[in-house]
Amino acid sequence: MYAPTVSQSSAGLYRTTDGLGVWPYRGKVAVTGVGHSPTLRRWDGDPQTTIGAWSILAIRKAIADAGVSPEDVDGLVFDAETSTGSVWPEGEPVPADFLAAFQGTTDPLDGFAKLSPEWLLKNMPELKNVKYVLLAPMCISNVMAAAMEAVGRGLTNVCVALKGWHNFPGRYYQNGPHMEPTISGYGKHGDFGEGYAGAPSYVTAMQFQRYLHKYGKTHDMMAPFVVNSRANGLLFPEGYWAQHRPTPITAEEYNESRWIAKPANLLDNDMPVQAAAAYVFTTAERAKDMQQPPVYVLGHAGGGTVQGDSYSSIKLRSTVETLEEAQFNAASTGRRLYESAGVSASDIQFENCYDGFALFHVFWVEGLGFAGVKEGECLDFFQTDISIHGPNPVSPSGGNIGGGRTRCWGWTDTIQQLQGRAGARQMKIDARIGVVGGPMPFWSNLAVFSKDPVCREGLKSVSPLVSLVSQVSAAARARKPQNSSPQHWLHSATRRCAVGTVTRKLCGRCRHMHPLVSTNTSAVNTAPSSARDTPPP
């Protein structure tokens, strides 16, 4: 077998610093094919549903979907870790039927509770010409950003991006150090809520509690988002809920759902699942010959710390990320993203940002200034029509809340919406440009995808915004929210340029050729401090 070069670090491919300007490969990289495995709540014991088997399945489907020959694939980017927090019990042998079904490596857990390049390529002999293999950490968003950058730089021409998640039987995180009477390592000081709270959604819940206090909102204002996410997820044929429990939820059910870490309830927490998804990236030129319409990458940017070969979270000031840090991180990543893509917030028609946990989706919507929403306004915005039928679709994929914990739904949906093949999820608006990515504001990669290789002007007509304002006004009358003047959402179609003239949006630049100044965010700068790498939920 031909041995490809394996790079263990994607850190050098991320755009995490300010002032990098427009992405040099804007519109020159495209994504075409998508492949999903089915989704299981937990691994069911079948060798053919292990994460290795399903990763192979997802890759094969993505390649077939793109309409390329496996021999054309020369690049592979993926995350070697596949755990959701679920571990195979120490000392328990890996099932013999799994080991017999696949070509193994020296590690019996390979293809079962993790993935190595060697395992994948041994078991996919049709990938004869993979010369570039890159490992990206923790999240599909880090995988996708690395893949698009690698194609842009010419490191690979036809590149498969993959993320798999295994989930074994057993209760989530109720294992290992959590069972011990003592605590060592980063958690003993309470980092990420460890030791004191333990519940993975605690920090988000605590931030959201502060948010509710700061802006005078209530938790039940999240209901439309979660209800909408489940509804969208039920239209995702590969999703957990669509495949196994195809029932919508109501606002009442959401509000009555049991607390996990109040104000995060059960339905604010995404469900860990077993699944894999893969994507085919290539150059815009090469994509023209493929089976599916190309979706162009306008730009990407991340929030994180690149240090040597490591891509880790933005350094927190202290023990846990505060609300103000989350808001700052989301907003600054949003600014970098729009600069990279050469667009402004008002160009974006729909957003598929990460939502596991549902509550921090608010920080992404506000940080990105989606639909002109400013800090403190998102819960009012959620009372308007955020469905796939409305003018400002929020999480049309349904996200993790609607499909299970893969973080892949948003990427798949953004691609399929722009290709016009999202099926029952296809939005009513003429989908031309959207934003996608995650996971959390303190550690992320986001991208702007477009149906067109360049940003088209005037994507959003005025009428949806007018209709939005009337809906918001009704919602505002009903709720009397504090600190909210929804009327300014109307103004998201115009921007103040850096030299101070109100101007029509022109793809992120005013006629003075200065970057447009976002008025959508006011951030509190917090000096960064300690670096601790914990997987965000």
Next chain:
Amino acid sequence: MPKQSPIPDELDKPFYDAANEDCLVLQYCATDERWQYPPEPVCAQCGSPDRLSWRQVNGDGAIYSYGVVYDTPVASLQPDQPFNVAVIELDEAPGVVFLSHLPGSAIDEVPIGGRVKLIFEKTLATGQKVPEWQIV
């Protein structure tokens, strides 16, 4: 609350030794006039260990926010569910936050912005003391 007992390491031993004497000490960088917690080998702002030292603070502070935990994977905490977990800001150390179970507080009756005072609590497994805060 039966918290897990923290096992000190070389870096945070001064913090835990002081806690056993009912003192709260934090790292302070004299160059940047900046408090730091959790402990690190260097000042996270200037990157230097040279002017980093341990200094005592009185622990007076306020509640930044909180959550109520109903479903924790930490086995030792499960018998006490649900319980409050607050984030405490310290008057003397801007930017530094601690977690607290707010011993004695009623479930979900936690005033954001409310004042708190420092106490020390013995953990079960090793007897190591840790800082805690009570609503005043």
